[in-house]
Amino acid sequence: MTPNSELPRFLEGKKILVWGLGREGRATAELLHRFLPGQPFAVADRSPQALQAAELAALPVDRYEEAEALRRLPEFDLILKAPGIPTRRLALDGQAGKVSCQADLFLRFAPCPVIGVTGTKGKSTTASLLAHICRSAGRKTFLVGNIGIPPFAVWGDLDPESVVVCELSSYQLEFVHSSPHIALWTNLYPEHLNYHGSFDAYASAKSRIARWQSKRDFLVYPEDDPKVADRLEIDGGSAKRMPYRGPEDLPAIDFSRFRPLGRHNRKNAAAALLAAEFLGIPASIMQEAIDSFSPLPHRLEPTGRVRGVAFYNDSISTVPESALVALDALPNVRTLIVGGQDRGLPLEGFARALAACSSLRTVILLPETGLRLGALLRGSGVRFSGDLFFVETLEAAVRTAIAETPEGSCCLFSPAAPSYNAYRDFEERGDHFRELIRRAQKGEQSVGRQGFEP
Missing domain, CATH: 3.40.1190.10 (Mur-like, catalytic domain)
Known part of the structure; x- marks a missing residue:
């Protein structure tokens, strides 16, 4: 028996459902086809397009949309679920013990x-x-x-x-x-x-x-x-x-x-x-x-200087704690761009910490969490002494940062929230920020304030 044969032996003869056809699901289907050629299995996804993908055409698979797969769960011996599929709200009807993953x-x-x-x-x-x-x-x-x-x-x-x-x-x-x-x-x-x-x-x-x-x-x-x-x-x-x-x-x-x-x-x-x-x-x-070792992108990434201001891309930041450690890591951060998808996390402690940051003079607030955070920073219990700007887009945030951040200091983009209200993921959000700074360096970005009051 080869060192890699225990997994195929475990899978052999089982009726398997591959649930979710993103990267992991496709890799599972490829492994089953490679190590157990001819053994039929089933795939499920909420997207009809994913079920008709060309790479599945030659495989011995049954295809089910997600609702149909949920009805058929009792038929399977093993359910290999993709990571992004939430099961908390799904009626697994006693089938949870069959659920596994890569x-x-x-x-x-x-x-x-x-x-x-x-x-x-x-x-x-x-x-x-x-x-x-x-x-x-x-x-x-x-x-x-x-x-x-x-x-x-x-x-x-x-x-x-x-x-x-x-x-x-x-x-x-x-x-x-x-x-x-x-x-x-x-x-x-x-x-x-x-x-x-x-x-x-x-x-x-x-x-x-x-x-x-x-x-x-x-x-x-x-x-x-x-x-x-x-x-x-x-x-x-x-x-x-x-x-x-x-x-x-x-x-x-x-x-x-x-x-x-x-x-x-x-x-x-x-x-x-x-x-x-x-x-x-x-x-x-x-x-x-x-x-x-080279740093990974979107993690306190130096993005360039515009008008003597150093800009940093920390788009990986999706919780308040990550924005606070980013602030602590950089010298003389005068401007913070923050905000993203609101999942209801408490922001009171974050607001107090920002108000206590001695170097921070400007906070630029993006939807959705920026609205809640700005209200807290304006509240009597926090008393942030700097300036707040509410903006609709990252373009407006960068324009405001260029106009408001003093030469010789830093502007940090650390959203402290996920990107999904406006971007596919944090990488797309960070790439957009990079591109905006690049354009500003080339003089393509007009300078001035643009925003809205909530």
């Missing part, structure tokens, strides 16, 4: 060590750095998961000498019943509550990264995050635990050439390095990797 099967059957990385924020940078460290050490390394590469996409390339770094979102962890050999948990803030229904449900999904770890496994987690500690007390597994603080945990490593900005990024880097120690990677290799 992450679950990958963690159960991977023929090599898997390092899982999760956290509300910082997981992509941490996972990317850890993969970079492993590659710098000459390991055959694969970076998969929430970073954009489905785990099954690399299945045929794995062998016992491989190392897999798997970024795991709460969506991916929701239905896993296995945990990675090395788990790394960066932080825990309220997020995705519209999907999970409550912070407790969200935290419970995140904790699955450690829940089934044994005494042979390792868990790296932040010493100073009480929410993570509380959750680990409830269902943290039995792994060897390594709490971390930051660079002070690694006195042999010089962080002075580490390019990502902010203490939070250095703290996440320390977590990645501690995980690498469990793999036996020497300090000299880790130092080389720290020095050569």
